[in-house]
Amino acid sequence: MTNESQANIEKSIEKIIYQAALALDDHNWDGWFELCDTDFSYSIMSFSPEINKNMTYFSGNKKELKGLMDMLPKHNTDHSPLHRHTSVYTVDVADDGKTADAVSSVTIYQNMLDGINSHIDSGESRLFVIGKYIDKFKITDGTPKFISRETKIDNRRLDKGSHWPL
Amino acid sequence: METNIQTPGKGAYTGSSKNALDASERLNKQIFIEEQKSIFKNIWVPVCHESELPEPYDFRTSSIGNDNVLICRAPDGKINALLNVCPHRAMLIERRPRGSFLEGQASGNPKRITCMFHAWQFDMRGNCVYVAREKEGYQDRFCKDDAGLRRLRCSVNFGGFVWVNMNDQPVATLEEWVGDAFLSLEGHINSTPLEVVHYRKEFIDTGLKARLLKMSDSVGAHSKQSLFNFGHFMTEDSKPGADTNEKKNSFPTPNAMQSIRVNLFPGFSFHLDGPTLNVSTVTPVNGNRLMIEHKSLAPQGERETERNTRSQFYNANFGPFRAMEQHETKAEKQNEEKKQALANHLLHEWSRWMDEHPDGESRLSELATRRSKNAILDKDEDLIGPKVVVIGASHAGIAFADRLRKNGFTGKIAVFDRQVGGPMERPPLSKGFLLGGGETVESKSLLRQKKWYKTNKVRLNTQTSVQAIDTERKTVTVNNGDMVNYDMLVIACGAIPRELPATVGMGNSFTLRQPADANAIRQAANNADSVIIIGGGYIGLEVAASLRKKGIAVTVIEAASRILARVASQPLADHLVQLHRDNGVTVLTDIGVDKINKEDGRFDSVILSNGEKIKADMLITGIGVFPDSKLASDAGIETQRADGGAILVDDMMRTSDGDVYAIGDVAIRRDQALAVESVHNAQETASIAAAAITKTDAPTIQTPWFWSDQYDTKLQSVGIVPVQDEEVYQVVRPSKRDHGISFWSYKGSELVAVEVVNDPATYMEARQCLDTNRSPDPNQISSLSYSPIDSGGGRSQ
Ligand SMILES: Cc1cc2nc3c(=O)[nH]c(=O)nc-3n(C[C@H](O)[C@H](O)[C@H](O)COP(=O)(O)OP(=O)(O)OC[C@H]3O[C@@H](n4cnc5c(N)ncnc54)[C@H](O)[C@@H]3O)c2cc1C
Ligand code: FES
Numbered sequence: 006m007t008n009e010s011q012a013n014i015e016k017s018i019e020k021i022i023y024q025a026a027l028a029l030d031d032h033n034w035d036g037w038f039e040l041c042d043t044d045f046s047y048s049i050m051s052f053s054p055e056i057n058k059n060m061t062y063f064s065g066n067k068k069e070l071k072g073l074m075d076m077l078p079k080h081n082t083d084h085s086p087l088h089r090h091t092s093v094y095t096v097d098v099a100d101d102g103k104t105a106d107a108v109s110s111v112t113i114y115q116n117m118l119d120g121i122n123s124h125i126d127s128g129e130s131r132l133f134v135i136g137k138y139i140d141k142f143k144i145t146d147g148t149p150k151f152i153s154r155e156t157k158i159d160n161r162r163l164d165k166g167s168h169w170p171l
Numbered sequence: 172m173e174t175n176i177q178t179p180g181k182g183a184y185t186g187s188s189k190n191a192l193d194a195s196e197r198l199n200k201q202i203f204i205e206e207q208k209s210i211f212k213n214i215w216v217p218v219c220h221e222s223e224l225p226e227p228y229d230f231r232t233s234s235i236g237n238d239n240v241l242i243c244r245a246p247d248g249k250i251n252a253l254l255n256v257c258p259h260r261a262m263l264i265e266r267r268p269r270g271s272f273l274e275g276q277a278s279g280n281p282k283r284i285t286c287m288f289h290a291w292q293f294d295m296r297g298n299c300v301y302v303a304r305e306k307e308g309y310q311d312r313f314c315k316d317d318a319g320l321r322r323l324r325c326s327v328n329f330g331g332f333v334w335v336n337m338n339d340q341p342v343a344t345l346e347e348w349v350g351d352a353f354l355s356l357e358g359h360i361n362s363t364p365l366e367v368v369h370y371r372k373e374f375i376d377t378g379l380k381a382r383l384l385k386m387s388d389s390v391g392a393h394s395k396q397s398l399f400n401f402g403h404f405m406t407e408d409s410k411p412g413a414d415t416n417e418k419k420n421s422f423p424t425p426n427a428m429q430s431i432r433v434n435l436f437p438g439f440s441f442h443l444d445g446p447t448l449n450v451s452t453v454t455p456v457n458g459n460r461l462m463i464e465h466k467s468l469a470p471q472g473e474r475e476t477e478r479n480t481r482s483q484f485y486n487a488n489f490g491p492f493r494a495m496e497q498h499e500t501k502a503e504k505q506n507e508e509k510k511q512a513l514a515n516h517l518l519h520e521w522s523r524w525m526d527e528h529p530d531g532e533s534r535l536s537e538l539a540t541r542r543s544k545n546a547i548l549d550k551d552e553d554l555i556g557p558k559v560v561v562i563g564a565s566h567a568g569i570a571f572a573d574r575l576r577k578n579g580f581t582g583k584i585a586v587f588d589r590q591v592g593g594p595m596e597r598p599p600l601s602k603g604f605l606l607g608g609g610e611t612v613e614s615k616s617l618l619r620q621k622k623w624y625k626t627n628k629v630r631l632n633t634q635t636s637v638q639a640i641d642t643e644r645k646t647v648t649v650n651n652g653d654m655v656n657y658d659m660l661v662i663a664c665g666a667i668p669r670e671l672p673a674t675v676g677m678g679n680s681f682t683l684r685q686p687a688d689a690n691a692i693r694q695a696a697n698n699a700d701s702v703i704i705i706g707g708g709y710i711g712l713e714v715a716a717s718l719r720k721k722g723i724a725v726t727v728i729e730a731a732s733r734i735l736a737r738v739a740s741q742p743l744a745d746h747l748v749q750l751h752r753d754n755g756v757t758v759l760t761d762i763g764v765d766k767i768n769k770e771d772g773r774f775d776s777v778i779l780s781n782g783e784k785i786k787a788d789m790l791i792t793g794i795g796v797f798p799d800s801k802l803a804s805d806a807g808i809e810t811q812r813a814d815g816g817a818i819l820v821d822d823m824m825r826t827s828d829g830d831v832y833a834i835g836d837v838a839i840r841r842d843q844a845l846a847v848e849s850v851h852n853a854q855e856t857a858s859i860a861a862a863a864i865t866k867t868d869a870p871t872i873q874t875p876w877f878w879s880d881q882y883d884t885k886l887q888s889v890g891i892v893p894v895q896d897e898e899v900y901q902v903v904r905p906s907k908r909d910h911g912i913s914f915w916s917y918k919g920s921e922l923v924a925v926e927v928v929n930d931p932a933t934y935m936e937a938r939q940c941l942d943t944n945r946s947p948d949p950n951q952i953s954s955l956s957y958s959p960i961d962s963g964g965g966r967s968q
Contacts, residue, residue: 049492054267056223056269058368060368062486063486063492064486073494164491
């Protein structure tokens with residue numbers, strides 16, 4: 006792989022991570038799924054120093070996620086929009102240029118829509134979650150697609166609410 | 172959502188709306204303070220789970236109301252709860268949520284709790300062990316022995332949770348407090364060691380009382396609802412297709428389907444749903460805010476696939492990212508009557524604590540009554556005479572108390588035991604008990620019924636472990652820090668089963684001594700197809716027979732050249748090996764265990780000394796016991812060796828301290844060669860000690876006897892089979908009874924022991940011979956027409 010093609014792949018990986026953030030912010034699930042390979046799997050993990058363990062809070066493959074998204078209208082959800090601020094920290098492309106790993110920082114704010122008393126609470130933004138995206142990609146003809154995303158969150162204070170992918 | 176609660180009589184409306192707001196805020200604050208003081212200072216709070224501090228010196232911090240609590244594991248494995256506040260200048264000592272004191276910290280020594288402010292140090296029991304500049308700074312005005320962290324009442328129970336009560340004299344013991352609320356849950360959650368696998372917090376903007384009300388809203392629709400004393404309740408849902416009597420449908424299997432929820436006042440919920448145990452606890456933060464901590468527990472060291480199944484169920488039903496179904500028609504289905512009953516139940520309890528009960532019922536005055544009653548109790552009724560304290564309420568301790576009263580003793584008798592529940596017989600634990608299907612200990616195995624203690628004025632204190640003996644001040648210290656004085660002390664601490672180091676802390680690996688061990692084995696056996704038993708002694712063989720009867724494949728591994736090498740004759744051992752083999756047990760002798768493998772923390776297989784690997788679902792170790800004499804040796808009472816062994820006693824069971832006696836498995840006479848661990852020995856030594864204390868005639872000494880049941884075979888043995896040498900031999904005597912036989916052991920021409928299989932009449936004859944020093948002719952005893960009793964045969968001296 007030439008330096009130039011490596012740099013191109015790195016660029017397109019950064020781009021796809023930002024595209025994913027936008028699609029997720031916009032609840033554009035189909036747009037998000039398009040960025041993901043058929044074998045895509047997703048998880049939300051967190052480490053608890055209280056119990057000294059890694060915890061899995063969510064895990065599913067593309068099909069399960071799709072099923073979940075289709076059910077969304079039937080669920081009670083906190084409808085407050087989320088705003089993901091992402092910075093890509095590292096991108097490591099494999100020597101053969103066919104796969105890559107990336108680690109990004111993510112800070113998610115919640116813009117209150119229906120708090121305890123929406124009359125008072127709505128409109129306010131608050132910090133929702135901080136963490137990292139640990140992503141793996143498959144690269145076909147220079148185009149990356151997500152094959153997995155682990156959202157590793159630092160929060161252990163998690164109130165029930167949104168259950169769509171972070 | 173309800174936030175402010177108007178409680179009659181508190182917080183009056185004062186006119187302007189500004190004042191009204193202030194008033195309700197003040198009211199919330201006042202209620203919050205009152206709840207902290209009246210409720211949280213008095214109730215039992217599950218602060219963490221024992222698995223969160225698995226190793227000695229591990230700790231966890233928590234808070235109850237405004238009090239900071241430190242929970243740590245002492246080097247002896249016991250969990251203690253301490254106030255996390257330094258007695259020096261009242262600074263918070265430990266700030267991390269969890270960790271270990273084993274390694275030194277920047278500002279502290281290893282194995283010490285160190286206050287970072289002025290470096291005072293404490294041990295895991297809260298004793299102060301170092302005061303900076305003690306001599307220079309304080310001369311003799313102050314000494315570290317006077318300063319210690321406050322020990323809190325702490326108990327580990329109900330599925331391994333650690334419960335703490337801020338009140339040293341609570342309104343009820345933990346067991347009384349919980350009452351029957353845990354009955355339907357206990358069997359499931361006690362069946363296997365658990366660990367916490369999910370933890371998170373949630374804050375909700377509401378007060379405690381409002382949440383209690385909300386609780387009754389959400390559970391009204393359940394099929395079964397039971398209300399218990401102290402404001403606890405239980406709900407049980409039946410799910411289609413789930414028969415929770417079936418083990419495949421109930422926790423801990425990963426496809427369990429039951430749903431049982433126990434809620435202890437004022438909001439500690441234990442919800443066994445499907446394969447998950449979900450526990451949530453409440454901590455008020457201020458008058459209008461509660462912190463709810465959610466934990467999910469799973470069996471320790473289970474396979475990854477099983478863990479994943481549970482995790483998925485948890486995430487779908489309890490996790491913060493779960494999908495919440497719209498409330499279909501549930502609300503309509505709720506049973507208004509049940510809902511109302513639950514709401515009343517919870518609110519009445521709340522008002523009882525807050526002194527606002529409509530009928531004036533008050534928990535706080537109950538507390539006061541109990542306290543004054545306790546004070547009277549300590550003076551102990553109208554009993555006059557010396558006070559005898561007994562440590563250990565098992566065969567020896569209880570037989571002793573019984574004998575003492577029968578001998579006319581009129582003083583006080585207090586018996587302490589660390590076990591939960593009424594003292595039980597040990598022999599059934601390896602026999603019929605393992606066959607039972609129930610989840611609790613059967614009352615027929617109790618050593619004495621409850622009434623006996625009352626009638627005989629024997630004050631039994633269970634779940635109370637004696638932690639120190641002071642022979643000079645003549646006191647014992649029990650686990651809540653209380654000191655009890657004695658005139659005479661009887662140590663009946665029994666013995667502790669030996670463990671193989673590799674099996675310590677291993678899931679699905681057991682030893683058997685106490686009722687709780689037997690319960691755990693019984694539960695695990697329900698889910699096992701195969702078991703390995705290391706050790707071919709009586710306990711190992713009895714367990715083998717019981718589990719075989721349950722259809723489990725059993726392998727017994729004995730390192731010696733034969734089973735029962737220490738306690739039975741060769742012919743009897745051969746007879747029993749055949750019996751076990753006929754019943755399908757694999758008995759391996761003369762072979763060691765080189766390695767014990769675990770997988771995911773659970774027992775997996777053993778590697779034998781010949782390299783063979785045997786896998787099984789569970790492991791039981793029965794390789795003997797050692798006397799539980801540490802308490803005594805720590806107090807300077809003489810034991811066999813400086814580092815332990817049995818407590819040495821004289822013929823009257825008196826130890827090296829004239830006011831301290833030792834009986835049962837923990838004691839050995841100075842001239843006694845071999846320890847005999849048996850019920851007979853426990854009873855006999857108890858009678859001797861009782862006679863010595865009451866200065867009555869010593870009981871007639873019987874020849875030691877013992878029994879064992881394996882399959883439908885009853886073995887009875889009398890006398891002690893001597894170590895095999897040239898002079899020792901056995902003669903086989905046939906029996907008139909089906910499957911009966913007996914083995915008569917002689918040393919020269921002297922009869923020393925008889926082992927009888929399925930023939931009680933012959934056993935009685937043998938016993939009579941040995942009790943009266945008769946030695947029937949060894950050349951004739953094999954003939955049935957020869958009577959060992961009528962034959963004369965006075966023992967050759
Ligand atoms: C499974 C099993 C089957 C048996 N079968 C037979 C049989 O068939 N026939 C027979 O003759 N014998 C049998 N035995 C042996 C017999 O049960 C024991 O010899 C007998 O129990 C000894 O009684 P003990 O009171 O000396 O000690 P233990 O029974 O060991 O009791 C000691 C008690 O002291 C308590 N204790 C210890 N330290 C403290 C402390 N610091 N504070 C508070 N409490 C403390 C313990 O909790 C325990 O309850 C069997 C034993 C077991 C375990
Ligand atoms: S405050 Fe703890 S040592 Fe001074």
